[in-house]
Amino acid sequence: MTNDTFLRALLREPTDYTPVWIMRQAGRYLPEYNATRKRAGSFLALAKTPELACEVTLQPLARYALDAAILFSDILTVPDAMGLGLSFAEGEGPRFARTVRTEAEVAQLREADLDSLRYVFDAVSLIRKSLGGRVPLIGFSGSPFTLACYMIEGGGSDDFRHVKSMLYARPDLLHKILATLARSVTAYLNAQIAAGAQAVMVFDTWGGALSDAAYREFSLAYARAVLAGLTREAEGRVVPRIFFTKGGGLWLEAMAQSGADALGLDWTVDIGDARRRVGGQVALQGNMDPFALFAPPEAIAREAHRILGRFGTAPGHVFNLGHGVSQFTPPEHIHALVEAVHGYRGA
């Protein structure tokens, strides 16, 4: 591999500089992404066509000196492969044709059919081939709890009304859903690794909506089950695991015991404090406020350097945003960020 800085940083090995990639780096802020998406006809067609998924995965790498590629896909492919009927209405969020709320619906739930997810594994193989060893490829999945949120609500939610009704009233049903999801997510990520993913990331987008007690019982426990079941080595190298709970800053000590090699941090945590809390156990990925990218390049560089300074000189930092890049970000601001990170030479 030409550049394995990212993989080494995840394992807290020394690197010449801090590697950087950007959550949602293949996304709507890029005109070329929008052009490919238009050509595909819909977001889901884009995600389900390996050639097009490969094309958009590589687009940000053509513009910026990023240290990793991430599979272009959607976190909801797994519940879709459980037969729930995923769709995206134009300009709206995801919808499922079927929800999982009643005892009968929970009893009927089956593990994801991996055959129907072949388009994902084909995309992984194709991207690996197209990358030609330039940088590592990250595979990913939503966490069991985050997937359960969408499956129970039937789409996005701002109050998780059905999820929380179930959690407090019928925790046994939620546990059943999560156990099925944990097995599916494990198999899904292992199939991505088999197809060529060189690192994997578990996105727990909604765990931060839970109370401390509920987070540990319903989100963290199932993320831990997934991480414990993952293939450790492929192609003679360790496949590092990143675990990210948005809004999880309070729980870093527990997350560091999850079996992850690295924790993703949103921007509310001071990364220096995070390093003191868990840096001896895991690498850290993050954590610039994605909305700081609305500021001019000088301000972006200043904020990136402040974060790098807070992390300090120990190995084990992968620079990233604290959440996905906004579609309204000027593309040249990402350039400024990547240059600022790679150009940093200490305080």
Place this chain on the structure above:
Amino acid sequence: MTNDTFLRALLREPTDYTPVWIMRQAGRYLPEYNATRKRAGSFLALAKTPELACEVTLQPLARYALDAAILFSDILTVPDAMGLGLSFAEGEGPRFARTVRTEAEVAQLREADLDSLRYVFDAVSLIRKSLGGRVPLIGFSGSPFTLACYMIEGGGSDDFRHVKSMLYARPDLLHKILATLARSVTAYLNAQIAAGAQAVMVFDTWGGALSDAAYREFSLAYARAVLAGLTREAEGRVVPRIFFTKGGGLWLEAMAQSGADALGLDWTVDIGDARRRVGGQVALQGNMDPFALFAPPEAIAREAHRILGRFGTAPGHVFNLGHGVSQFTPPEHIHALVEAVHGYRGA
């Protein structure tokens, strides 16, 4: 006063039971609130008519054995009194006719005109009279940072694009706005105290959207300035101060140094951990997930008792939700919650 349990708990004095009130207890989940609001014609007319504001303030106390009343008002009355032209379109959030974004707009900003806020102070006096000493009355304001968010964005926002552009590009402008707001909020809360408010709460709804460093510089510092300027005693009693940053669980130690007597906690923090971190310095208010109220009464009681058990037996706990009650909450579930808190006799 017939029942001053709430005030004593805020000052960490012993009480016979844990007092409870509910953020947004006078709100849309109550049919009688919706009837009064309809009669008023609009949300703003309701907030600006002291007799009607008094009426809805008292409504939840007629239903439930709550230990405090809170002034019915809106956090945006202060920027409205700065001349920004507040309005609420039906079914939508707040809008300001004028925003504060440019250097010229910041230079033109003046402190809030307290005379134009007389309707708030009149409501406070009227509510005190109507309460007849049954329970204490809480006055409140938005924090300077939270008010600045609305003033700069011109309304609600899910990315705080303009706020964060200013924060990272022109921090000097944001500091000017915040300094003006801190003086206005201090004067506003002191006028509420003079009119009869027996405790005050500063709501920092959006501080949790900031990075650790930005929170300390732009939110906490100005909340501290407000708290330092508040009248300490009225009617021969201390007027306790509550400071609440939603999503502020990482910053409790710093918040405990803000001059507040009590900190509000959202539901992501374990209240037992919070007590260990700061309980020797401040009381704690919280912290049940408001969406746990969608569950049946037995589950609500179980969760309330779990939180009471986590806090433990030390004085200094005011039970509340971790955020405002949802409009979709069945009113009888609040009854179950209040009974569960008052009936708790230890683990």
